[in-house]
Amino acid sequence: xxxxxxxxREALANPQNxxxxxxxxxxxxxxxxxxxxxLRMWLKFSEKDGKKVIDRASFQSFGCQTAIAxxxxxxELLKGKSVEEARRLSPDExxxxxxxxxxxxxxxxxxxxxxxxxxxxxxxxxxxTDAAGSSATLAQSMAQQPKSGIKIVPLDD
Ligand code: FES
Numbered sequence: 001x002x003x004x005x006x007x008x009r010e011a012l013a014n015p016q017n018x019x020x021x022x023x024x025x026x027x028x029x030x031x032x033x034x035x036x037x038x039l040r041m042w043l044k045f046s047e048k049d050g051k052k053v054i055d056r057a058s059f060q061s062f063g064c065q066t067a068i069a070x071x072x073x074x075x076e077l078l079k080g081k082s083v084e085e086a087r088r089l090s091p092d093e094x095x096x097x098x099x100x101x102x103x104x105x106x107x108x109x110x111x112x113x114x115x116x117x118x119x120x121x122x123x124x125x126x127x128x129t130d131a132a133g134s135s136a137t138l139a140q141s142m143a144q145q146p147k148s149g150i151k152i153v154p155l156d157d
Contacts, residue, residue, distance in 0.1 A: 007098050008069045015068055017058040017075035020137075024058075028118025029138070034107040037063035039071060040138045041115040045083070054078045054086055059115070060138045066108040070095050074112050087120055089113075 002010070021027075021042035029040040039061040046055035057075035061068050073096035078086055091109040092100050094116070101109045 004099060004102060008066060011069035011072050011098060012065050015072040017056070017072065018060065018068075019058055020060060021056065021058045026119040026123045028115045028120070028123050030111050030114030030118055032063075032107050032111045032114075035064070037061070037067060037108075037111060038138060039063050039067055039111045039115045041071070041075070041112070041119050043078075043119050048080070051082045053080055053082050057116075059112075061111075062138065063111060064105075064108055066101065066105045067111050069098060070101070070109050070112045071115075073098055074116065078116070083120060086116065089116075 020040075021044060023044060024042035025045045026043040027040060028043075029038060031038045039059060041057060041059045043054055044056040045052050047053070057078045059071040059075055061071055063071075074089075074094040077089075077094065077096045081089075091106070091113045094112055095101055095109055
């Protein structure tokens with residue numbers, strides 16, 4: 001049976017639903033205080049039997065391989081879920097076939113959960129726009145993060 005590393009590698013070989021969604025109804029961004037990585041998730045809703053359901057989900061990430069693998073699994077798993085069902089998904093459930101994350105990787109799953117919950121609860125505040133009126137990309141959002149105050153000084157030989 002495949003272990004977590006094998007399953008993660010498989011998911012990374014062909015990540016699903018990567019990229020900005022032009023016609024999204026909601027977008028949420030989360031950053032990890034543990035590692036500084038960021039992930040943004042877009043959701044497109046539709047209606048099924050009178051309920052608002054997630055029709056599609058996509059993501060972009062400046063994150064580790066685990067975050068990308070989890071986001072790939074999660075965006076597949078979200079299809080057809082009602083907003084309420086999606087809200088109740090735990091980080092463990094979002095990992096899908098990857099199974100529970102190793103302790104060192106739990107915050108990577110929480111990054112995905114954070115972006116999803118952000119999108120489901122009103123999403124990002126009005127994104128900053130540039131002079132041309134385009135909203136900030138994930139790379140621009142990341143560059144606007146407050147600096148940590150850590151100074152890296154190269155060591156002399
Ligand atoms: Fe940062 Fe995984 S190490 S999200």
